[in-house]
Amino acid sequence: MLFSHKxxxxxxxxxxxxxxxxxxxxxxxxxxxxxxxxxxxxxEINQMANYALLEWPENIDIGKTPPTEYVxxxxxxxxxxxxxxxxxxxxxxxxxxxxxxTYQKFxxxxxxxxxxIIKQGFESxx
Numbered sequence: 346m347l348f349s350h351k352x353x354x355x356x357x358x359x360x361x362x363x364x365x366x367x368x369x370x371x372x373x374x375x376x377x378x379x380x381x382x383x384x385x386x387x388x389e390i391n392q393m394a395n396y397a398l399l400e401w402p403e404n405i406d407i408g409k410t411p412p413t414e415y416v417x418x419x420x421x422x423x424x425x426x427x428x429x430x431x432x433x434x435x436x437x438x439x440x441x442x443x444x445x446x447t448y449q450k451f452x453x454x455x456x457x458x459x460x461x462i463i464k465q466g467f468e469s470x471x
Contacts, residue, residue: 371399374448377409383448394455412444
């Protein structure tokens with residue numbers, strides 16, 4: 346799961362009963378921020394390349410904070426673990442320094458990385 350040491354499989358265990366879903370679909374570029382600063386077009390905001398799964402408290406904490414502000418704060422948790430940060434970016438198809446990109450450039454670059462991960466998955470089946 347993005348920005349966490351937990352695995353998604355640990356949080357979707359059917360034996361767990363909670364009032365709130367443990368995972369939420371997070372807009373990497375938050376919807377409210379995009380609406381105020383980039384576009385109000387929902388099809389543009391809700392691109393698959395703009396989503397990642399996060400634990401709900403993290404998603405709430407981020408709110409409408411732009412990635413240029415929230416990513417450096419989260420990255421501090423990985424101090425001394427740069428290899429883990431790099432692996433996290435790769436595992437989630439996030440380009441290096443994605444938080445500094447324009448929204449359009451981010452979508453373009455992340456789509457390429459997502460396609461690469463999908464291709465690797467299919468190739469591993471052969």
